[in-house]
Amino acid sequence: xxTPPEPAPARLxxxxxxxxxxxxxxxxxxxxxxxxxxxxxxxxxxxxxxLAEAGPASQAELSRRTGIHRSDMVAVLxxxxxxxxxxxxxxxxxxxxxxVTLTAxxxxxxxxxxxxxxxxxxxxxxxxxxxxxxxxxxxxxxLADHHGPAHPGPDRTP
Amino acid sequence: xxTPPEPAPARLxxxxxxxxxxxxxxxxxxxxxxxxxxxxxxxxxxxxxxLAEAGPASQAELSRRTGIHRSDMVAVLxxxxxxxxxxxxxxxxxxxxxxVTLTAxxxxxxxxxxxxxxxxxxxxxxxxxxxxxxxxxxxxxxLADHHGPAHPGPDRTP
DNA sequence: CCACAAACGTTTGCGTCGCCAACGATTCAC
DNA sequence: GTGAATCGTTGGCGACGCAAACGTTTGTGG
Numbered sequence: 376x377x378t379p380p381e382p383a384p385a386r387l388x389x390x391x392x393x394x395x396x397x398x399x400x401x402x403x404x405x406x407x408x409x410x411x412x413x414x415x416x417x418x419x420x421x422x423x424x425x426l427a428e429a430g431p432a433s434q435a436e437l438s439r440r441t442g443i444h445r446s447d448m449v450a451v452l453x454x455x456x457x458x459x460x461x462x463x464x465x466x467x468x469x470x471x472x473x474x475v476t477l478t479a480x481x482x483x484x485x486x487x488x489x490x491x492x493x494x495x496x497x498x499x500x501x502x503x504x505x506x507x508x509x510x511x512x513x514x515x516x517x518l519a520d521h522h523g524p525a526h527p528g529p530d531r532t533p
Numbered sequence: 534x535x536t537p538p539e540p541a542p543a544r545l546x547x548x549x550x551x552x553x554x555x556x557x558x559x560x561x562x563x564x565x566x567x568x569x570x571x572x573x574x575x576x577x578x579x580x581x582x583x584l585a586e587a588g589p590a591s592q593a594e595l596s597r598r599t600g601i602h603r604s605d606m607v608a609v610l611x612x613x614x615x616x617x618x619x620x621x622x623x624x625x626x627x628x629x630x631x632x633v634t635l636t637a638x639x640x641x642x643x644x645x646x647x648x649x650x651x652x653x654x655x656x657x658x659x660x661x662x663x664x665x666x667x668x669x670x671x672x673x674x675x676l677a678d679h680h681g682p683a684h685p686g687p688d689r690t691p
Numbered sequence: 692c693c694a695c696a697a698a699c700g701t702t703t704g705c706g707t708c709g710c711c712a713a714c715g716a717t718t719c720a721c
Numbered sequence: 722g723t724g725a726a727t728c729g730t731t732g733g734c735g736a737c738g739c740a741a742a743c744g745t746t747t748g749t750g751g
Contacts, residue, residue: 383598384586387579391654391666392560394673397600399557400709401680402550407736421545428542435699440541442555444739449701471699471746496549502679507672508549514661514669515552521660522559558738561708593728602710607730629717629728697748704741711734719726 402499409491415484418443418451420492423460423485426477433472460484560657567649573642576601576609578650581618581643584635591630618642 387393403417410416421441426432429440434452438445452475455461460481466472477485500508545551561575568574579599584590587598592610596603610633613619618639624630635643658666 383600384583386586387582387599388674388677389670390650391670391673392557392564392650392657393579394670394677395553395557395560396708398673398676398680399550399553401676402553403736406550421551424545425542428544433699441545442541444737445699446701446703446739447737469699469747473700492548492550499550499676499680502675503672507675510668511672512547512549512552514665514672515549515556516546517660517665518556518559518657519546519552522556522657565707591728602708603728604711604730604732605709627718627728631729692751693749694751695749697746699744699746701743701745702741703743705739706737707739708737709735712732714731715729717726717728719724721722721724 398499402495405495405499406492409495410488413487413491415488415491416451416454418447419455419460420485420488422448422451422455422475423477423481423488426461426475427482427485431474431476433466434475435472437475455481458484556657560653563653563657564650567653568646571645571649573646573649574609574612576605577613577618578643578646580606580609580613580633581635581639581646584619584633585640585643589632589634591624592633593630595633613639616642 382388406417410420418441421443422437425437425440432440434448435445437443437452438448441448443451452461452463452473456463458480459478462476462478463473464476466474500511503511540546564575568578576599579601580595583595583598590598592606593603595601595610596606599606601609610619610621610631614621616638617636620634620636621631622634624632658669661669
């Protein structure tokens with residue numbers, strides 16, 4: 376027996392940055408597992424939801440709205456386009472851009488992924504009351520707001 | 534102008550797992566930058582604090598208490614030992630183990646890193662009132678508690 | 692009108708992070 | 722005493738977020 380597996384020191388367990396990292400890890404796991412069961416990914420959901428809520432957009436716009444990096448967006452859209460969830464047409468008004476449009480298939484897929492995401496959030500927040508869940512969301516949103524988009528624009532300082 | 538850079542959709546910004554991921558990223562950045570200025574690392578601080586609070590321990594014990602993986606702990610202790618922050622002696626009572634002990638140098642280093650960590654938490658939580666900070670910490674701790682150690686033991690299911 | 696700067700999509704590659712698998716050495720349990 | 726388990730260590734993997742660069746296309750100032 377020698378030493379009963381002492382838990383982590385109290386100080387360490389009260390450090391917000393550490394709590395955030397740990398919780399984020401758990402959260403991403405819960406979300407990841409569920410979406411993986413549908414062959415999907417965090418990013419797919421974010422893109423689909425953004426398209427559904429804010430309408431068609433260029434890849435760069437999607438990148439800014441979702442916080443997904445330009446270079447990662449390519450693969451995400453490839454997969455979404457390959458499964459007919461999304462159409463990617465050259466923008467006639469600006470031939471640098473692609474206009475990404477949500478399809479009917481994509482809308483159905485979004486519905487399914489949305490259900491999974493809600494499940495995951497529910498399991499994540501299981502130990503909290505509804506009020507506490509709202510409060511946590513509010514506080515986290517305040518942090519995210521204050522510290523600007525975690526993902527600064529691609530060209531913010533020329 | 535065409536399109537004023539529309540922000541992220543509301544739904545997306547209200548998803549806890551996403552908020553957690555974003556905040557954790559910001560938090561780790563704030564901590565990382567400060568500690569890097571001292572040539573230190575997240576993990577160094579966690580180990581030093583754990584040693585200071587719970588006394589000498591084997592590497593495996595430190596691993597469990599800090600949540601740092603066994604295999605990563607090696608490098609951390611190498612660096613802490615190379616800078617005389619820590620002594621690593623073979624345990625005479627169990628020659629598999631190393632007994633890791635905090636030195637006076639280590640205690641001084643911990644004091645410095647601790648100050649930096651507090652600064653980082655302060656900047657992270659800047660937009661929150663003291664009460665809100667406590668509440669956030671409490672809620673996150675509840676999550677971390679409920680979902681067990683984010684890092685299950687090395688041999689939990691033989 | 693024309694050079695020059697900027698934005699776009701894409702590819703390639705990097706650094707960090709958490710983790711697993713395996714190994715030799717040692718200890719524990721039956 | 723034999724087999725299981727633990728320890729420290731090495732090497733490597735996959736996910737994530739990001740930077741750099743390139744060719745293409747658009748805009749902007751002289």
